[in-house]
Amino acid sequence: MKSKFNSKSILVPLISIVLGLLIGAIIMWLSGYDAIKGYVALWNGIFGDAYAMGETVRQIAPYILAGLAVAFAFRTGLFNIGVEGQLLVGWFAAAYVGTTFELPTIIHLPLALLAAAAAGALWAFLPGLLKATLQVHEVIVTIMMNYIALHVVNALIKASSGTYKTETIHDSASLRSPFLEQLTDYSTLHYGFIVAILMVIFMWFLLERTKTGFELKAVGFNDHASQYAGMNVKKNIIVSMMISGGFAGLAGAMEGLGTFGYITESTDFTGIGFDGIAVALLGANTPIGVLFGAILFGSLKYGSLNMPNAAGVPIEIVSIVIALIIFFVASGYIIRVFLEKMSKKKEAK
Amino acid sequence: MKFKKKGLALSVMMSAGLLLAACGGDKEPEAEKPVDEGTATDTPSNEVLSVAMVTDTGGVDDKSFNQSAWKGITEYGEANGLERGDGGYDYLPSTKEADFKPNLNNLVRRDFDIVFGIGYLMDDAIKEIASQKPDTNFVIVDSEVEGDNVASVMFKEQEGAFLAGVAAALTTETDKIGFVGGMDIPVIKRFEAGFIEGVKAINPDIKVDVQYVASFTDAALGKGAASRMYASGADIVFHAAGGAGVGVFAEAKELKKASPDKNFWVIGVDSDQYEEGKVDENTNVTLTSMLKRVDVAVTDITERANKGEFPGGETLVYGLEDEGVILADSRGAISEEVLAKVAEFEAKIASGEIEVPEEPVK
Numbered sequence: 001m002k003s004k005f006n007s008k009s010i011l012v013p014l015i016s017i018v019l020g021l022l023i024g025a026i027i028m029w030l031s032g033y034d035a036i037k038g039y040v041a042l043w044n045g046i047f048g049d050a051y052a053m054g055e056t057v058r059q060i061a062p063y064i065l066a067g068l069a070v071a072f073a074f075r076t077g078l079f080n081i082g083v084e085g086q087l088l089v090g091w092f093a094a095a096y097v098g099t100t101f102e103l104p105t106i107i108h109l110p111l112a113l114l115a116a117a118a119a120g121a122l123w124a125f126l127p128g129l130l131k132a133t134l135q136v137h138e139v140i141v142t143i144m145m146n147y148i149a150l151h152v153v154n155a156l157i158k159a160s161s162g163t164y165k166t167e168t169i170h171d172s173a174s175l176r177s178p179f180l181e182q183l184t185d186y187s188t189l190h191y192g193f194i195v196a197i198l199m200v201i202f203m204w205f206l207l208e209r210t211k212t213g214f215e216l217k218a219v220g221f222n223d224h225a226s227q228y229a230g231m232n233v234k235k236n237i238i239v240s241m242m243i244s245g246g247f248a249g250l251a252g253a254m255e256g257l258g259t260f261g262y263i264t265e266s267t268d269f270t271g272i273g274f275d276g277i278a279v280a281l282l283g284a285n286t287p288i289g290v291l292f293g294a295i296l297f298g299s300l301k302y303g304s305l306n307m308p309n310a311a312g313v314p315i316e317i318v319s320i321v322i323a324l325i326i327f328f329v330a331s332g333y334i335i336r337v338f339l340e341k342m343s344k345k346k347e348a349k
Numbered sequence: 350m351k352f353k354k355k356g357l358a359l360s361v362m363m364s365a366g367l368l369l370a371a372c373g374g375d376k377e378p379e380a381e382k383p384v385d386e387g388t389a390t391d392t393p394s395n396e397v398l399s400v401a402m403v404t405d406t407g408g409v410d411d412k413s414f415n416q417s418a419w420k421g422i423t424e425y426g427e428a429n430g431l432e433r434g435d436g437g438y439d440y441l442p443s444t445k446e447a448d449f450k451p452n453l454n455n456l457v458r459r460d461f462d463i464v465f466g467i468g469y470l471m472d473d474a475i476k477e478i479a480s481q482k483p484d485t486n487f488v489i490v491d492s493e494v495e496g497d498n499v500a501s502v503m504f505k506e507q508e509g510a511f512l513a514g515v516a517a518a519l520t521t522e523t524d525k526i527g528f529v530g531g532m533d534i535p536v537i538k539r540f541e542a543g544f545i546e547g548v549k550a551i552n553p554d555i556k557v558d559v560q561y562v563a564s565f566t567d568a569a570l571g572k573g574a575a576s577r578m579y580a581s582g583a584d585i586v587f588h589a590a591g592g593a594g595v596g597v598f599a600e601a602k603e604l605k606k607a608s609p610d611k612n613f614w615v616i617g618v619d620s621d622q623y624e625e626g627k628v629d630e631n632t633n634v635t636l637t638s639m640l641k642r643v644d645v646a647v648t649d650i651t652e653r654a655n656k657g658e659f660p661g662g663e664t665l666v667y668g669l670e671d672e673g674v675i676l677a678d679s680r681g682a683i684s685e686e687v688l689a690k691v692a693e694f695e696a697k698i699a700s701g702e703i704e705v706p707e708e709p710v711k
Contacts, residue, residue, distance in 0.1 A: 051454065164533055164534055309456075
């Protein structure tokens with residue numbers, strides 16, 4: 001993904017996607033379904049018409065933010081598995097601010113977004129603090145914080161609304177717009193994708209163009225050297241976790257202020273936070289890479305809904321096929337090694 | 350400013366599209382045609398109406414609620430010579446709540462005449478899409494949604510649950526009975542209320558242990574709740590928890606296998622769950638099931654609609670009298686005397702002598 005731009009950087013992802021599609025097709029054929037019909041359905045599910053494209057973009061937005069959250073922490077040497085929990089508290093905060101206050105949009109919407117980011121940041125603060133001061137490994141703490149978030153959020157929904165879901169947010173806090181609905185034939189597409197893209201730019205700017213970003217990266221490369229160079233390592237670890245949590249909280253706001261407009265009690269995680277890990281790794285932890293990773297993930301996730309719809313492939317088989325495609329994209333390294341061996345052989349001749 | 354961003358997003362999307370297009374290259378175009386034709390075929394509107402449903406997150410094989418609805422739709426389709434697919438009958442599964450709207454929309458776009466939304470949790474989605482697509486008729490089960498093109502289906506779960514309570518109270522030997530609820534929502538509250546009232550009508554001293562597991566899908570939670578109830582002495586557990594109730598059966602079967610002399614009854618819900626309770630050839634832990642005949646409602650509505658009388662804007666309530674709720678055949682698990690007593694109460698409810706509350710009396 002780095003600037004070394006040669007034939008391989010296009011060839012590798014291409015080969016991996018084709019391989020994934022091929023193996024997926026074999027699985028479908030083996031289980032007695034028409035693979036070509038299945039892939040046409042997948043394609044139409046993603047790009048078929050304005051509605052499908054609207055829903056696809058809607059699905060991509062939270063993946064971008066979840067991916068950024070994981071990637072940002074990675075760049076500073078931290079493994080934030082707590083994106084899921086930070087997303088949930090962000091979702092709740094956004095829905096709460098959206099329902100409780102009545103303000104003009106120009107204040108209300110930013111406030112709700114900020115609340116979501118702040119809630120996510122706060123949820124990531126504790127793991128950051130424990131890591132910085134007591135060297136408690138952030139992986140363990142963030143995993144546990146996920147469970148705490150899930151059930152605390154459920155309890156908060158119950159306490160604040162008296163039932164299993166919050167009321168729907170006021171229009172003034174909503175990311176949805178009649179214009180986008182019209183444009184995409186009443187899809188749930190909302191302005192969240194603009195927030196997501198702004199955050200991609202923000203992360204790039206922060207890491208590449210500011211002193212803080214430089215320090216954060218330096219701590220990620222080598223914390224001892226950074227300390228020797230006079231940087232405050234502890235502070236940087238905490239700040240990094242909080243920024244990462246802030247991205248995750250915003251991903252929750254996508255659901256709370258856009259897709260749903262409320263939050264319901266849940267026994268399961270949304271899965272977006274965990275998929276965010278894959279998105280970040282696919283994108284080599286760079287902001288632009290995350291964007292592409294999220295597009296791939298979001299498109300496949302949403303488009304696959306159309307496979308049972310248009311091709312009659314059962315949802316279980318669809319999950320396997322989608323997982324295979326992502327599996328092959330992620331294992332691009334194998335293909336890269338293979339290609340290198342091939343070219344070496346040629347040179348030897 | 351905003352426009353620029355949008356342009357960027359679009360171009361990013363397009364380029365991704367091109368990328369994918371390039372890879373799929375040789376296979377896509379040839380197959381694209383048949384599908385397009387497929388979606389374009391319309392059934393003439395004076396023919397038998399086509400119907401489809403969207404499941405909630407339990408899925409179509411939840412052995413319970415969704416399955417019952419799908420059974421109704423399949424029977425309707427087969428009886429009217431329809432085929433599965435466009436212009437006939439079909440279903441779409443939802444794996445998470447975010448799938449509701451796209452699934453409903455997909456069915457509308459495939460020109461189904463009637464689209465069923467199964468479950469209370471889908472009411473927001475139905476409300477929104479029904480107002481956007483006034484030409485399609487919708488049915489929401491378990492909730493009330495306003496709109497001329499929406500029929501709402503409700504059940505008097507409390508009446509069926511009352512009978513289950515009567516049967517349980519007369520069968521228990523430990524005077525302890527459990528109730529496992531899915532989510533804490535009005536429809537499940539009606540099960541709870543009726544069940545407790547039914548137990549009280551026989552013996553007010555029996556303790557009913559109520560637990561909500563906050564899920565219709567997680568069998569592990571149902572198993573945990575049942576485990577605790579049986580351990581504390583309950584010998585009958587009634588579940589109204591959809592897929593989570595599968596765990597209740599699992600726990601009861603395990604316990605029964607370990608100590609075959611003791612009773613670990615389960616009362617199933619929605620569909621006849623006799624098969625779920627099979628321990629071996631001669632042993633079964635299913636006492637009975639409280640059937641909620643979503644299939645009856647589905648058949649009723651589709652028949653009406655075929656006569657051109659789709660009950661749009663109406664709320665249809667199915668109770669004991671229309672066999673919308675009923676106890677399943679216990680296959681000998683419940684004694685004849687108890688069944689006689691149950692029939693007695695059934696008559697009283699049907700005649701209006703007993704009115705079963707919708708909410709648990711505290």
